[in-house]
Amino acid sequence: MSQDNSYIPPRKPVILTGDRPTGPLHLGHLVGSLRNRVLFQDQYKQFVLIADMQALTDNMGNYAKVRENVVEVALDYLAVGIDPAKSTIFIQSKVPELAELTVLYLNLVSVARLERNPTVKEEIRQRGFERDIPAGFLSYPVSQAADITAFKANYVPVGEDQLPMIEQTNEIVRRMNRSLGRDVLVEAEAIVPKVGRLPGIDGQAKMSKSLGNSLPLSASADEISKAVKQMFTDPHHLRVEDPGQVEGNVVFTYLDAFEPDVDLVADLKRRYQQGGLADSVVKRQLEDRLQALLQPIRAKRAEMATDKAAVLEMLRKHSLIAREEAARTLSEVRREIGLDYYFL
């Protein structure tokens, strides 16, 4: 009989994902990331980061906003089915090892390189920072690299526009490994979701709380109803009998995203394009779908919100798990650098 004990069970690949706690999560998050996380947690070892330190990079002083949204975001996660038994949901600031890695990695990236990062450039433009960019904001890709590498994440789900962040992370990984003479850190691969970004209810490309065009996951039945009524359709579709346009028509974009009966959607589209189908009919179909989708999420969320202490206790435990993981990576890096003086 073989006495070979060298078998190592295959390790699940690691995935890191998360959100900045700056507002309640909305339908855009559901489509862009949350639904995938519910799937991913079965295939991957999934870490879900509530990035409060990153939120502070452009919210110094807005402390209450960041603080309150940590629990709100966690409630959103639980409500949509991210399962604490399968995913590690943790708070960034509770893992100080991430700050230590950030400070080390800052030495491996030039200021010019950070200023060239297209994602950061665009965000600086959006925020109107110009020459008053906080150093912490310019260097948040370095802090993201710390988040990703601390957990040796193999995969990071990101939007198309976030690909430069993964490239930046992998540059740091390669430089660090080269400087250590050993592959301590792991390069990450981006997972870009097939479903594109959900537009705002007003038809703008991005759904965002600050643009006032979002529908939060916790929306009441009335709010859903109101949002659908306000929804941008085809501005030239003035009379029911006129042919209408489906492209850029938010109601149809949402039906594509949320209505599982694709034949029904195809039929509605055909009839709308021919003329003779009222916006109100299509909107009713969408509203029914959204009400059905959000009702159980809202109910689960409301139930859990009655015991925020339990949510915080989950976050505390999970943050400790995350901390252990990050501490292991940091201590490997420190050992290679030689910062373990006491054991000389």
Next chain:
Amino acid sequence: MSQDNSYIPPRKPVILTGDRPTGPLHLGHLVGSLRNRVLFQDQYKQFVLIADMQALTDNMGNYAKVRENVVEVALDYLAVGIDPAKSTIFIQSKVPELAELTVLYLNLVSVARLERNPTVKEEIRQRGFERDIPAGFLSYPVSQAADITAFKANYVPVGEDQLPMIEQTNEIVRRMNRSLGRDVLVEAEAIVPKVGRLPGIDGQAKMSKSLGNSLPLSASADEISKAVKQMFTDPHHLRVEDPGQVEGNVVFTYLDAFEPDVDLVADLKRRYQQGGLADSVVKRQLEDRLQALLQPIRAKRAEMATDKAAVLEMLRKHSLIAREEAARTLSEVRREIGLDYYFL
């Protein structure tokens, strides 16, 4: 009888000082900082930082150099009389709270502000970084602000050229306190030593190991002798009978710094200026003085170097003390920001 128990004994003011462990300390350090620390430790609560993380900002990859110099610098401290019973001598990387504060403070300083810092500008020029400035190097004043504020230092001894660093720290202190709505952090005051900077033995303004013009504290008797022989005097003082110049004459600058018998120095200067006094005579006087000064330092250093484990154990204990202190400040900051979620 009064039952007033509200008397609080006056707290010693706190002073923070330290060095980057990138090479052995030399005579320039002795004059510029070490001698003062030996005095300060009686009047102040003194923290002496071995700034290994800061050393890494321009030494990524040169890990052995930084690592080895941590113990060497500690040996230099002990040899000159910095007393572990009076000063807390600790290693920066062993106080991770400093990295956490750094990451927070980075949000309070703009990139443009860091780029305007005259000290950093000059150091960037010296290192030839130009556009390839590591982000960690550009932001090291922020990391210094973390060091200073973590210990609520009231005083920081710095050279004239380092004054902008203290200004930067106090800007961060004011911004942080304003954003917290409470004066958690303490502004620091610079102590600029009266004695100017000791020139290199070649007459260059700065003594530095990398310029090859320094005399390390651990120099052997032969090395001291050789250094004094090489020392820059008055290049126009070719014959003994010629009048010589005292200004810019390194031998006299050193006599001013190390010869306590000021009348003797005044007399030598007078005779040198008149003509008739050989360089060799003045150099012999200086050599005797330096040999007498460095012999006990070298002996104490050599003795302690036989038990580096004991030095490391001291550093370990002191780093724990420093950590407790820094953790107290960090937790005050975190509490005000509201990062203490678990206690909501």
